[in-house]
Amino acid sequence: MRDKGLYNNILNWSKDHPGRLALGMGMVLALLLFWNCLPQPLFEVPYATVLEARNGQLLGAKIAEDGQWRFPIKDEVPQKFEQALLEFEDDAFYYHPGVNPAAIGRAMIQNIEAGKVVSGASTITMQVIRLSRKNQPRTYWEKIKEMILALRLELSYSKEEILALYAAHAPFGGNVVGLEAASWRYFGRPPSQLSWAESATLAVMPNSPALIHPGRNREHLEVKRNRLLKRLMQKGTLDSLTFRLAKAEPLPGKPLDLPQRAPHLLSRLYSGGHRGERIRSTVDISLQKQTEKIVQRHHKLLRQNEIHNAAAVIADVRTGAVKAYIGNTKNPANHHQNKVDVVTAPRSTGSILKPFLYMLMQDEGMLLPDMLVADVPTQISNYTPKNFSKTYAGAVPASEALSRSLNVPAVRLLQDYGVPRLHHYLQQMGMQTLYYPPEHYGLSLILGGAEGTLWDITGMYASTARFMNRYDVRDPQTKQFKSRPLHYIEGKEPTPSNDSFSLNAGAVWSTFEAMLEVYRPDDEINWRQYLSSRKVAWKTGTSYGFRDGWAVGVTPEYVIGVWVGNADGEGRPGLIGNKTAGPILFDLFDMLDETSWFHEPLYAMKEVPVCRKSGHRAGPYCTPVDTVAVPTTGLKTEVCPYHRKVHLDTSQEYRVHSRCMPVSKMKSKEWFVLPPVQEWYYRRNNPSYAMLPPLLEQCEQDVDATVTMELIYPHDASQIYVPKEMDGSKGKTVFEVAHRGSRSTIYWHLDEQYLGKTEAPHQMALSPEPGQHRLTLVDEDGVTLRHNFEILSR
Template structure:
């Protein structure tokens, strides 16, 4: 050290020059050698290529590789630089030979560059090949050797070397010329690619095939002579042909590729997609698209989620249609009318709040709220139907009446907690049509919500009856761990019992015809699923969940055109079950007993059993359901000995009166209910000698209040009558009918009245013989 200090003191100028030279040498190499734009590349969860977007400069240049296949590594070293792992960045012997040959020929015929020097030349964008430029390359090459390991330098070379045309790098070259990963190439294929960077503009597949063939075989012969491959491998390799033109790159998940490119352009992203599932699902979508396009239905999207990890397993943003039908539009995250797909959320919300029990009877009768008059898809009414059956059959009228009873604002708050981003207006903007497609949502958010509900139930049963605080999180198509938050005793949105009962109901949804008898096959699995069809047949939905997977399907036209037959159960559901058939079979959800309580339930009404219910069963309900009222539909009636008439103490001795529990619905509900339930019995009439109770009720069946009616004409041009219908709790009583205070007739037992009012507004009045009165305002349209 002392000697060095003395030398510096005595040779200050020389030392300064050396110091400056060293500093210049240290900083002569840019920190980042290559700044070329790269292609956006996505791979599956097993690192298989799903697709790529070409780089901005029009080159197929994949992001730098971090590993080189051994076969190609051997070939490139044998062809370009035998002493790569031994020299310091340049090879003096090669330089001497090249210099000698160039001087003797009078022109530059040989470069003598090492791979390290070629990396430098590539990074400097192929400047003129002069001796001065060679000197620069040599200096920079030695500097590169100090900065990087040999393997890193080789990676840089094979990632940025030209392979002919607009192909750069080994990864892109392997796919463009051989349609597979570089690691899957044979010796002959690896050798073919290894000789291309030497003269990429002169020789590449499809151009100068004979020269390329000879060059490749010379390399294979060298590898054989060096004992790297045996004779059989050599003979088989030289017999292999050459590719004649580039292959198109795979486009297995093009819409996910476009989505990722918006955020991670130019990167190589390993996704969560299962390539086998993705390819098979693509095949299913293509098959159904070919059928549906005959009905001018052109677009399909499918999303598959893993419930436990919330990973995206399959992502199909659109069908393989054409540009005229928005082929490139990714519909998975686009807002579409929801149809009935939100009904399970309403059912779960009402269960969670304790407003209903799973089988509580809800009214299914003609209903009108102002000018809004919902209808069931089949235009029929059941009178009263269990809530779980209303959901599984997707009945519209019970759903709207349930929403009215539950409260629009209350349900809207549940939806906001689900974070459905396209439900962005206030509750009054949607009104009661919210539950029938008045709002918009997207396949991503809906599948996310179904997966979160399934996961809530799974986690509750797996973690000592606790919930995760971040259960309703976003799914992911990047390979990273999901953070479900902390374990807590508090539910996130819905309690586990409400979710379980909701899934139990959804399990009973009638499947498409080809799956109609699914429960009789051992290979079938239980799936909680729901369809939806928007107004005007514009959107068809089907979303289903098992303990392990969620599958969501949307079918329609991206431009919003409606088509006859575009119904969820007919178009989306078959795709749903075809995709589920690709997935491993799942067990059904375990019952969350810690969120349940066993109570006596009235078999006929689904309410908590009262003391007079005649048939009860012990069932597990959600704990919040304890606050629901006892059965309101059973009443104690007093009958004579024959049980044909009601009696009371005014006409019968008390000792002869038989008291019996009777299931009776309000008149309008009963009118429709007994047409679907033949064992329903109306209350017996009072015996004629009895003083009957004056407690009666009656309701209009048709028309509804404030309705506007158009009376069609028959073939002779005569206007058809308007048939007025009323349901009465005591049909044996006479009813007297008036239009605008003008008497038009009376009815008994069957209360239908045919009238022919003039166009305009009218008041219909019905009075029974006990003096009870019912009025309706209607308008007759011309």
């Protein structure tokens, strides 16, 4: 009822006062128009993309899309520039509502007396409006619009915000717009570090930027600057000494180039959608400068071997924050694809993934840290891996196979572990470049058959180290491995992956311990002899064809990844990870703060008897035996298969068995025996290896041939492809056999046809016709070994 009465009163009032209603409605409409007259946003202009270090220092900038050096707006205006600007342009700025009536009156009198426009009476607020309404004619009607908009601007923005808008959009000559861009282009430093003379110079420039550009009309610019400095002194802002010193400062010369401390990171931000933004990165500018120097110093040496590109990433293990980012080298002639960001470029991984296989197999209980693994010539289907040295050890501890980066043991281990399983876990650990299914890569996955990025791989090592840092036996959550990629934007830490899997900390610990033994570069070869040396778990990689050299190192505090090569994929002799990327890695570690080492996860380890010779859990015939701490998952591994009880005659010079000698006359002894092929290579490198004594003559019946002889090639192959020679003639396949007897003779037969005999080494080059064949080998004692195979059509 009250609302209805109020409505009737308004209706009756409007009938009695129609003129007042029209006036009121007009005033309301005018207020609405006034309130909505300010454009939103006020400035519709593109800005430069600005990259800052963690402390706010400028790392680099990319010009705005309209070709102007216009930095994004900053909230604060340096005090020196503010005081100089207000003295020059608008000394009543903090007292007027956007329009200064006194200044307008003074300008009108001056213009009438001069007979032309000599003063515009524009306040800073009005100038902000004029800058936002670019290319508008300078008319009285436009001036009135500016006044109205200036009044409206003052109602929504603080004085500080209006000053910031002016400082960000004022013209400073050429394509330089805004105080910050001008400060860097003309003086090479941020506005906060400008002197009084420099601040005064920039304060007077927007008044007529085309006329007083520092590149010309320098006398005019200097006069205006000095006049402003004098006013500041007269006002008491400057003392007389500061005034004289400021007047003596020279004017700036031609515009300077902006800093380019992390150009590839800047380009990555720009292409990633951060255009026109000011990005505060996690980069430490001091580390960035030092890293750049180190990489460039090595680059000068590397390019003598036509190796032209290198990249490096340093990150904090605990947070994943990038501290230094070198996407590529700076080449003198600006070529060799130095603009490519190699940090994100997929490259063949070489051996850099081997530690993850070693770690995962221990976690699965398939491997102990020093368990012997086979290192013999190997052919799996049509794949024949080779060690870098082209030599074989026969059998080698798994930790040594990792530290020496032996290819054959790695491939054989992957065959046992399974390519699909490794493929799956590599993806869960953060490798984003496995675009194809496991069968596409096959066993070559562990030797560089897949491509990875320095970014992903460095992040994978960081996540593994972070897992060790976080591990706490009291907290089950810390037993779950979750990958988290590296990041470079301050305050935007990526969340850990949703995928996780249980991981034994002991497996990680023993992997890092094995990585300590990777052969260091020449300058670091004797690192253990110095107390000051730091422990670094590191691994190198070299891709096929010497195209990529990798080195990744990790401590509880830092992870460093280095890549060296040619961005166009050209291989070079000597482009080996240990020799090219390794020295850079350790020079980078040397510049970092002191680092620690990981705590041994005692509750994830267990002391067990381990055979000293084989590294397996000790069996009943193992001797000597050591008590060693191994991952608790290692209890699943088999006991030593290489130690067995051997029966000897009374002279202990011959082996015997119960079918040829009474048990009462036999002597028993524990013996370390490797399979024939492994033994063939192992004994060359281990003179202490004791071969089995020969069988007593009457005990040689019913001997298993595989105990005495074993094919080295083809070991498992049932299908063999023999290519033609360069001249078109038939090619040959070299068959090779290992025999326990160092002076044995082997008689060769192919399809029941005698071919000849061999004495060590037992090799024979054959060229069978396509089809099925049988190779028969007989030694002088009558021990026979047969192998069926097929020669594929040429």
